[in-house]
Amino acid sequence: MTATLGDVLLETRHLKRYFRLDKHRQVHAVDDVCLSIQANEILGLVGESGSGKSTFGKTVLGLHDKTAGEVLYRGEVLPARYRSADFQRFARSMQMIFQDPYSSLNPRMTAGEIIAEGLRLHSDAKPRAVREEVARWLRQVGLSPDHASRYPHEFSGGQRQRIGIARAMIVEPEFVVCDEPISALDVSVQAQVINLLSELKREYGLTLLFIAHDLSMVRYVSDRMAVMYLGALAEIGPADDVFFRPMHPYTQMLVASNPEPDPITERQRSAEPIHGEITSPVNIGPGCRFAGRCPKVMDHCRHTTPELLPVRDLTSDATRQVACHLYG
Amino acid sequence: MPVKEQHDYALTVDNLEVEFDTYGGTVHAVRDVSFGLRRGKTLAIVGESGCGKSVTVQALMGLIPMPPGRITGGSARLRSAGSGPAGSGPAGSGATELIGLRERELNRIRGNRIGMIFQDPMTSLNPTMRIGDQIVETLRVHRGMSIREGFKEAERLLDRVRISEARERARQYPFEFSGGMLQRVMIAVALACSPEVLIADEPTTALDVTIQAQILDLMQALQREEGMSIILITHDLGVVARMADDVAVMYAGQIVESGSVEAIFHRGGHPYTLGLRRATPSNDPENRQQLEPIEGSPPDLFHPPVGCGYFARCPHAMQICEGSMPDPFDLHQPSAAAEGIRHSARCWLQHAQAPRTAGLNQNDAGREEP
Known part of the structure; x- marks a missing residue:
């Protein structure tokens, strides 16, 4: 695990992204999130739908404007609102892999055109070099160079997700946000994509923000795991620690409801x-966002918002941060 | 498939075949599928998208659009309680054949004796009707209730599926409900006529884990209270481990292995079953095993392979596998068969002369000649 070493590659400071509904109401999709991602680590971000995890990923990449707070990349503060020149500038270092391999590929472009686009727009490579790179990346993601002339509808879901990965990877970014990259795929194919991502991470020294709702899978791929609830971080720490010794009552609830693929453990589970x-x-x-569902709620929780603070985990020396008054 | 002798089955399916005519040719979606649903138990049908698991249950419910669909063979019998063991008599007394029933006869069975819930509750409910009215509609059709009686009953049903303030909730529209709450409504509708069999097709796939846990708990509680038999279709091995008594694993339109949940998870006898397990991360802190994906993709069911459907992806494939698909080999241990369903796998590796394969349960004592 590289999590304890390494430089901070990306950092968010009090990042907020609100969506205004009307004069009086706004959605607090991302609310005051501070976290840092170290170079060459996989940070898993879990949470239920509506927890703001996808919005967080997109805001980090500048696909959403920031309502407040800042994102630092290698120490440099990124613009609050991206203009097209900013996208041009950062596209080579930061990329995204999307959830739905069906709607995220243009059906009128061939796989080759889709993969080549990033290189065509963001480098001065000659057409011939671009073609060679496309062929190399098709091979790298487990497809064949002959596939370049085919259209997305000719591929299966898993193959499309590989095209999405090749499209992101061809510019050789340092940092990739994977937004639920496997949730649309079948079990046997999920493992193919996960192993491909881990391989690319090793080979290219990638840093990944891996957004997913599948706890077991996130624990499996990630170095550290962050848990998000209603726009705020509930807990963050080494993936195994968070998964096996969850501290925040919400993480505990998530882990308790995560079904294990083993009938014996499932049946021994406390109900x-x-x-x-x-x-x-x-x-x-x-007040704490989780107060309404929390089995350990105290009076205090309903009035004061808990801060994300370091907590000592007695069984591990790694740092863990938890936003809960129980540990305050 | 000789799976049903001593048990009391709520539903038995034999040699079911379903095809669809498309522009590209005929898709053989379900090929020679047989299984039994034990009374009061949960049978999970597991498989990946396109393996035919949904088509199988749609065929039972008469929900296959014909044309383009076609049930080309097989039978499915719904057996009422107390009709005796399945083996007694060719049709069994009190058994109803579901395949080939006319629409009017089907309507008497659907809802009344077999209830169904689907993956996406939002599209299964009418967005322009109040929740209560939709439940009342079911009660009027199936139980002949008046509107007033129906509304009372609807409130009671909502209460049973743990929806609080049922009275107010019954007067709301689907958009005012969350996904988990809508799935509870669907369960309430399915329960309205106390069906003997509940078919749940990926009931929690669209839901978050915490909500999934709530819905699964609810289904288990209602099963205990009502004695329903459940067919649960899912691709999630965790859900199977939690819910199932018996499991049927489907691949490329066929059931490749079936048995008790313990047998499938701990003594799997088909390489596909094993492959699925190894492609799923285990939550064992001591054992962070490397995920082993199943390379390749399922076969084209326009031209289903003559032999085993898994041949092209199977790490242990032999020459014989390409040319023919074996009948199920018995894998059950004599002691286990008495209390649970039989364990069998359709794989040539279970043949007496097959090579030993690491990780695969192979039956030594019970090995039979084909």
């Missing part, structure tokens, strides 16, 4: 019922 649903992220007031 503590899980209550409530994620609430609306509109106009969030003070």
Whole structure:
């Protein structure tokens, strides 16, 4: 694990992204998120739908404007609102892999054109060199150079996701946001894509923000894991520590509801019922966001927002941060 | 498939075949599928997209659009409780054949004796009707209730699926409900006539894990209360481990292995079953095993392979696998067969002369000649 060493590649400071609904209401999709990602690590970001994890990923890349706060890349503050020159500038270092391999590829372009586009726009490579690179990347992601002339509809879901990966990787970025890259895929194919990503990480020294809702998979691929709830971070720490010794009551609930692929452990599981649903992220007031569902809620939690603070984990020396008054 | 002797089955399916005519030719979606659903138990049908698991249950419910679909063979019998063991008599007393029923007869069975819930509750409900009215509609059609009685019953049903403030909720529209709440409504509708069999087609795939856990808990509680038999279709091995008593693994339109949940997870006898397990991350802190993907993709069911459907992806494929698909080999241990469903796999590696394969359960004592 490289998590404890390494330089900070990317850092968010009090990053906020709100969406205004009308005069009085706004969605607090990302609310005051501070985290840092070290070079050559995979940071897994988990949370339920509506927790703001995708919005966070897109805001980091400048696909959404920032409402407040800043994102630092190699110490440089990125613009709050990207203009096209900014995209030009950062596209070579930061890329994104999308969830849905069906809607994220232009059906009128061939696989070769889709993969080549980044290189055509962001480098001065000659057409011939571009073609060679496309062929190399098709091979690298487990397809064949002959596939370049085919259209997206001729590929299966897993193959399309490989095209999406090749498209992001061809500019050889340092940092890639993977937004639920496997949730649309079948189990056997998920493992193919996950192994491909880990391989690319090793080979190219990539840094990944891996957004997903599948806890077991995130624990498997990530060095560190961050848990998001209603736009804020609940907990962050080494993936195994967070998964096996969750501290925040929300992480505990997530882990408890994550079904394990083993009938014996499943049947021995304590049957503590899980209550409530994620609430609306509109106009969030003070207090812990999880207070309404928390089995350990205290009076205090309803009035004061807990800060994300380092907590000592007695069984591990790694740092863990938890936003919960239980550890305050 | 000789799976059903001593048990009390709620539903048995034998040699089911379903095809679809398309522009590209005929798709053989379900090929020679047989299974039994034990009364009061949960059978999980596991497989990847396109393996035919949804088509199988749609065929049972008479939901295959014909044309282009066609059920070319097989039978499915719904057996009422107390009709005796399945083996008694060719059709069994009190058994209803579902395949080939006319629409009117099907309507008496669908909803009344077999309930169904689908993956996406938002598209299964009418967005312009209040929740209560949609439940009342079911109750009027199937139970002949008046509107007033129906509304009372609808509130009771919503209450049973743990929806709080049922009275107010019954007067709301689907958009006012979350995905998990809508799935509860679908379960309430399915429960309206106390069906003997509940078919749940990927009921939690669209839901978050915490909500999934709630819905699965609810299904288990209702099964205990009502004694329903459940067919659960899913691709998620975690959900299978949590819910199933029995499991059927489908691949390329065929059931390649079936048995009790313990047998499938711990003594898997088909390389595909094993492949699925190894492609899923285990949550064992001591054991961070490398994920082993199954390379390649499923075969084209326009021209299904003559032999084993898994041949092209199977790491242990032999010459014989390409040319013919074996009948199921028995894998059950004598003690296990008495209490649970039989364990069998359709794989030539289970043949007495097949080479030993690491990680695969191979039956030594019970090896039979084909």
